[in-house]
Amino acid sequence: MKQRQGLIALAFLAPALVCLAVLRIVPAISAVVESFYTESLLRGGRVFAGLGNYTDLLSNKDFRQSVGVTLLFTVLVNPIQVVVSFLLAVLFTQRAAGAKLWRTLVILPIATPPAVSAVIWSVIYRPDGLANGVLERLGLPAQPFLTSSSQVLPSLIVMLSWIGVGYWMLFLIAGIQEVPEEVREAALLDGAGPWRRMISVVLPLVRRPLAFVLVADTVSNLLVFAPVQILTKGGPNGNSNLLMYDVYTRAYAIGDIHVAQAEVVILVALTLAIVAGQFRLLRGDQ
């Protein structure tokens, strides 16, 4: 009986299992396998290279810079986005006139595909674009933004936060709304420093969605590609050359697919390491 059930279940599961195996798991395994091979011109076809691709990468200056840029970007963008999303979630769950409308305006950019946002911001950041128009209005000097080695990462972070903060805020709003209304109202009305109270009462109660947002945001930021490819091509001087873009150029511009596979493996390993670290940290201070 149980065996028959298994067969029927398998029939229902088969299409999805084939998809997941062929389109997710096999390529992941193939990346690992291929990363140990190299193309040989002498012998034709591929030959086993051991860790050769990895040592090539580690001794490559551009790759090392790319790792550094990616780590710097990760350390900056994630705390900024999580803190801003949380503060906005707190702000937009207060009873205030128009809160629903203002909240909707913050969420709107999540409908814009990342590549389309990148195209929009490429115009905003032009020397004669909207960003410098705003600075001029405020009496501030024009800035180079994407063409400056020091401003390129902050400029990307502003753009990515415009896209992402509304999305992460949704999870935190859902979490805050799980907190009983009386608790929130009591915290709010309890005299001095309502914001401080709000944060000290609400923060511990939304730990789970907050942890989820931190981890999911970190993963998505480690995979940022479209803005780099569209806005900066990794420049100037490699200062926005995030790993995902470096993998792409290595595979298609440089054409070394095996080294690119090794870099994919490193990128995924780095992602897992950072996420594992975050989990430990979050559990640690509980």
Added chain:
Amino acid sequence: MKRASLSVLGGAVGILFFLPLLWVVTNSLRPGSETFANLSPLSWQTFLELRPTLTNYSALLNSAIGRATLNSILVSAATVVIGLAVCATAAFGLAAFQFRGRGLVFGIVVLSFLVPFDAIAIPLSTMFRDWHLTNTFAGLVLPGIGNGMAIFLLRQFFLGIPAELVEAGRLDGLGWFGVFRWIYLPLSKPALIGAGLMLFLFQWQAYVWPLLIGTDAKHILGPVALSNLQGQNFTDYGLVFAGAVVLTVIPLVVIAGFQRYFVQSVSSTGLK
């Protein structure tokens, strides 16, 4: 008093987020030659156009972006229909049956969404090249249909359907597919819509994959076509902005139409 200041603060933040989009919409309604005309100095005309024209939008119809947008709609729609069929049957297989290895199968599902798709896009694209799927609609749709997260979401919902209903259906002579089709599916509308949205947005927002696998004129998708246009020397920004508006409004309408389910699926993936 305090509520009023919260309201002002919220309004300021909301408008700040909205300004770039407003600027894009405004410039999509004026000729491309005027895109940079109202920026120095900034004035209300930067963000409002009193004599709007739809010429950019009519030009869009005959441009590469028009065709690409239709491709995006086609690919996303196919992904949602096929993907829902594949994911819902799988979720039913996981939720309705007791069998040895169920834990293992569920583990594979979870594992598959822990590996981020963009990271494996490059190895997968070399496989697709060998299989001659480059520049085909099948090549664009396939990666979207087996979505571990959608299976997970549907399974959670299916687990809540009482076993008595299934037994009653079986006694009435329904086969297992009948149970799935006539009992599970009708009861699971919210979860199906949530999963459908997930499949749709995955495909609509995709960039890395369509860039790797479908860039010829017949198969190019909206975001790729738009970024190609932006990279040219003499760009008509009126056209670019009109394209950006169309590519944003379509998912916006879909999300707004199913807003309740969108927020539900978002919050349940975050909390459970």
